[in-house]
Amino acid sequence: MVLTDQSKIQVNRLNKEDFIDEGKIEELLEANKHPEKKRIREIIQKSLSIQRLEPDELAALINIEDKEVWEEVFQSAGEVKRRVYDKRIVTFAPLYLSNFCVNSCVYCAFRRENKRVKRRRLSLEEVRKETEALVSLGHKRLIVVYGEHPLSNIDYITQSIKVVYQTKKGKGEIRRVNVNCAPLSIEELRMLKEVGIGTYQVFQETYSHKTYQEVHPAGRKADYRWRLYSLHRAFEAGIDDVGIGVLFGLYDWRFELMGLLYHTIDLEKHFGVGPHTISFPRLEPAENTPFVQNARYRVSDEDFKKIIALIRLSVPYTGMILTAREPAYIRRQVLPLGITQTDASTRIGIGAYSEDYRKQEAERQQFLLGDTRSLDELVRELAQKGYIVSFCTAGYRCGRTGRYIMDLLQQGKERWFCKMNAVLTFREWLDDFASSETKAQGEELIRKELKELKEQLPHFFSQFMNYYKRIKDGERDLYF
Ligand code: SAM
Numbered sequence: 001m002v003l004t005d006q007s008k009i010q011v012n013r014l015n016k017e018d019f020i021d022e023g024k025i026e027e028l029l030e031a032n033k034h035p036e037k038k039r040i041r042e043i044i045q046k047s048l049s050i051q052r053l054e055p056d057e058l059a060a061l062i063n064i065e066d067k068e069v070w071e072e073v074f075q076s077a078g079e080v081k082r083r084v085y086d087k088r089i090v091t092f093a094p095l096y097l098s099n100f101c102v103n104s105c106v107y108c109a110f111r112r113e114n115k116r117v118k119r120r121r122l123s124l125e126e127v128r129k130e131t132e133a134l135v136s137l138g139h140k141r142l143i144v145v146y147g148e149h150p151l152s153n154i155d156y157i158t159q160s161i162k163v164v165y166q167t168k169k170g171k172g173e174i175r176r177v178n179v180n181c182a183p184l185s186i187e188e189l190r191m192l193k194e195v196g197i198g199t200y201q202v203f204q205e206t207y208s209h210k211t212y213q214e215v216h217p218a219g220r221k222a223d224y225r226w227r228l229y230s231l232h233r234a235f236e237a238g239i240d241d242v243g244i245g246v247l248f249g250l251y252d253w254r255f256e257l258m259g260l261l262y263h264t265i266d267l268e269k270h271f272g273v274g275p276h277t278i279s280f281p282r283l284e285p286a287e288n289t290p291f292v293q294n295a296r297y298r299v300s301d302e303d304f305k306k307i308i309a310l311i312r313l314s315v316p317y318t319g320m321i322l323t324a325r326e327p328a329y330i331r332r333q334v335l336p337l338g339i340t341q342t343d344a345s346t347r348i349g350i351g352a353y354s355e356d357y358r359k360q361e362a363e364r365q366q367f368l369l370g371d372t373r374s375l376d377e378l379v380r381e382l383a384q385k386g387y388i389v390s391f392c393t394a395g396y397r398c399g400r401t402g403r404y405i406m407d408l409l410q411q412g413k414e415r416w417f418c419k420m421n422a423v424l425t426f427r428e429w430l431d432d433f434a435s436s437e438t439k440a441q442g443e444e445l446i447r448k449e450l451k452e453l454k455e456q457l458p459h460f461f462s463q464f465m466n467y468y469k470r471i472k473d474g475e476r477d478l479y480f
């Protein structure tokens with residue numbers, strides 16, 4: 001592993017230099033205008049051989065003008081996804097624990113100035129109840145989400161994560177807790193690592209320095225570089241699964257895509273591995289938040305498809321997260337373009353899962369969701385289309401994280417572990433949580449998957465079937 005040059009990072013922060021060179025990005029976008037088809041096809045071939053693209057190559061793809069060539073891009077993005085991840089989709093649920101916030105992000109209902117939002121922080125007993133409600137649906141992965149505030153400081157964050165892991169109900173439990181919270185210090189990140197988190201996510205929101213200042217006018221979040229280097233600090237603290245993201249709609253999506261790629265490259269440069277996941281939320285309406293309706297750079301559905309396909313092609317082996325912000329019809333359209341993870345049964349009001357309120361309540365939410373379908377409905381719909389929902393959390397529990405997992409993905413090796421674990425966890429979920437309709441649909445898919453495993457992994461198959469039968473007989477949490 002390349003050792004971090006932490007002192008250089010600090011010096012860069014002081015010098016007000018960082019790895020987002022806006023002049024260079026603009027130059028590359030300009031220099032790669034009107035790309036030739038031949039060049040585009042070569043770049044696509046590079047992605048298909050599961051290699052990360054360079055900024056000038058992404059700039060050329062961004063500048064494609066021909067509709068037919070965009071179709072090739074969409075097809076190839078789907079093919080890259082299949083080569084690395086097959087037809088697996090991982091699901092999770094977000095769990096909002098506190099919406100107190102000291103920041104002033106103009107796009108977010110939780111900003112401190114917003115008096116119309118009902119503030120609440122869950123007690124640890126309430127965290128347990130929320131987790132029980134999610135476990136009862138069959139979720140195995142959560143992402144816990146917090147505003148930035150002394151009430152949700154690192155002690156609260158770590159205590160609440162411990163409660164999530166300790167909560168069991170029937171055969172259910174949460175086996176991986178990912179975290180989305182404010183940037184932390186290295187010392188705080190070490191505490192987060194201690195409690196055994198999965199991925200640590202911090203979205204830069206926008207890579208444009210000027211826009212960043214405009215949309216974060218006050219509070220701790222106003223410091224662009226403190227946020228930009230938050231995931232470098234996470235690596236320093238020993239967390240090697242990190243998630244980056246852009247809130248699309250704040251600035252020009254073309255520039256933001258280049259920013260995501262430069263962020264990836266800088267993490268690779270310092271730590272030998274890029275982000276574990278990339279997120280690409282679009283601005284959604286939020287209570288008493290007029291900025292959203294007036295946003296100049298809102299992303300159309302057509303451009304959203306391009307964004308997803310281009311992320312898939314530029315960083316072929318990274319997980320890509322599509323959230324329930326998007327309505328069902330968009331999720332159906334973009335899923336084949338490279339998505340690896342998505343949430344289901346999503347409620348983002350504080351306390352919403354255990355209180356079982358199904359309607360959205362804007363004054364309790366950060367923004368409004370586009371898709372509140374249940375996990376059971378989502379699993380069924382995906383199974384009908386041949387996608388297997390994986391509840392696998394084996395990777396990080398077996399130490400397959402950071403660079404190690406990315407290498408395995410790049411070499412196409414992880415797919416076999418993942419495929420077997422997907423079938424095992426899908427079997428568990430069907431037996432423990434599925435409705436009869438979903439179960440029937442799922443059985444059909446499992447038959448197909450078993451046939452493929454038998455053909456493709458003959459040496460492993462008998463050991464796999466041993467686990468599979470034990471799970472059918474009621475044992476749980478067996479994995480490769
Ligand atoms: N408070 C922490 C922070 O800002 O880093 C936690 C993140 S916040 C609860 C999760 C993400 O939601 C933000 O990083 C932002 O990208 C996104 N978000 C905020 N307002 C949004 C809106 N109106 N529509 C869609 N996504 C939004």
Ligand code: SF4
Nearest residue numbers: 101103105108110111
């Ligand atoms: Fe607070 Fe995060 Fe919302 Fe900004 S996006 S106001 S930091 S909760």
